[in-house]
Amino acid sequence: MVVTTSWYLALAAVLFSMGAVGLLTRRNPLIMIMCVELMLNAVNLTFVSLGAELGDLGGQLSVFFVLVVAASEVVVGLAVVVAIMRRRQGATVDDLSVLRG
Amino acid sequence: MDAAVFLISAAIVLAGAGGVLVARSPVHAALFLVQTLFGVSVLFVLQDATFLAAIQVIVYAGAVVILFLFVIMLLGVDRSEDLGMEPIVGQRPVAALVGASLLGMLLIALLVSVDGPTGAHGANAALGDAADNTRRLGEALFTDYVFAVELTAILLTIAVIGAVVLARKVRGPLAPLPVVVVASATIEDPEAGDGPTDTTDGHAAGEDT
Numbered sequence: 001m002v003v004t005t006s007w008y009l010a011l012a013a014v015l016f017s018m019g020a021v022g023l024l025t026r027r028n029p030l031i032m033i034m035c036v037e038l039m040l041n042a043v044n045l046t047f048v049s050l051g052a053e054l055g056d057l058g059g060q061l062s063v064f065f066v067l068v069v070a071a072s073e074v075v076v077g078l079a080v081v082v083a084i085m086r087r088r089q090g091a092t093v094d095d096l097s098v099l100r101g
Numbered sequence: 102m103d104a105a106v107f108l109i110s111a112a113i114v115l116a117g118a119g120g121v122l123v124a125r126s127p128v129h130a131a132l133f134l135v136q137t138l139f140g141v142s143v144l145f146v147l148q149d150a151t152f153l154a155a156i157q158v159i160v161y162a163g164a165v166v167i168l169f170l171f172v173i174m175l176l177g178v179d180r181s182e183d184l185g186m187e188p189i190v191g192q193r194p195v196a197a198l199v200g201a202s203l204l205g206m207l208l209i210a211l212l213v214s215v216d217g218p219t220g221a222h223g224a225n226a227a228l229g230d231a232a233d234n235t236r237r238l239g240e241a242l243f244t245d246y247v248f249a250v251e252l253t254a255i256l257l258t259i260a261v262i263g264a265v266v267l268a269r270k271v272r273g274p275l276a277p278l279p280v281v282v283v284a285s286a287t288i289e290d291p292e293a294g295d296g297p298t299d300t301t302d303g304h305a306a307g308e309d310t
Contacts, residue, residue: 009211037138064242074165
């Protein structure tokens with residue numbers, strides 16, 4: 001059995017969908033950020049697979065930049081969560097609707 | 102051999118993702134996330150992306166998940182979440198439907214509609230083999246993509262400053278957030294035991310009608 005690029009793409013599609021479902025169902029903001037990480041990883045997997053398929057380094061370079069952006073996103077997101085949780089213990093994302101303008 | 106490695110790591114990845122979805126405690130979810138990230142890193146190695154596999158383990162499974170765990174422990178939100186009740190009636194089926202249709206569309210777009218991936222072969226930089234991977238990535242990053250690297254450096258600096266500003270302790274008492282009327286307290290609070298049961302009863306009654 002030869003592992004083709006399609007296998008990786010199918011796996012990444014499943015992983016992305018699972019992350020999306022988690023984002024829609026969970027209400028703990030921390031777990032929702034983790035689900036975003038799952039989706040980002042699925043995209044990284046497609047980048048690397050297509051880069052390997054086409055013999056191009058661009059896919060891996062994109063993943064490098066995605067990693068950097070994901071790291072800064074997590075830092076800012078967790079800082080927001082800390083700032084909110086300090087004012088209201090056990091807040092869920094439904095409580096965050098007070099952030100609307 | 103490749104197929105066996107792929108299938109095993111795919112099983113690890115999907116099991117970890119499922120764990121993140123259903124784990125009641127945020128700590129368990131973070132550990133399942135580590136499992137998924139390790140599986141993805143094995144898949145990177147399988148595709149000769151050795152540098153990214155190392156970065157994946159060091160930055161993601163190391164730094165990012167440790168940051169998650171720090172925040173969980175710092176806030177003391179490691180209480181288990183009550184997954185039994187639906188916060189919004191019909192949210193789970195709708196989410197499952199959205200996820201299934203998203204998966205279907207992705208699979209059709211990726212596998213059925215086009216005859217495999219298309220595009221120019223090695224237009225910018227040749228991929229090279231695994232032993233060469235890190236050198237080639239470094240050369241590309243610091244020649245062709247050096248401006249993007251500078252931009253990410255600025256982005257990281259801004260993120261760090263923003264995190265410090267956001268997480269700083271404000272002097273004086275904070276005004277409490279206004280209470281929202283939507284079904285709150287799905288994250289079980291052991292001190293206030295009667296809150297969640299009330300909401301569960303209200304929802305069970307709501308679903309009957």
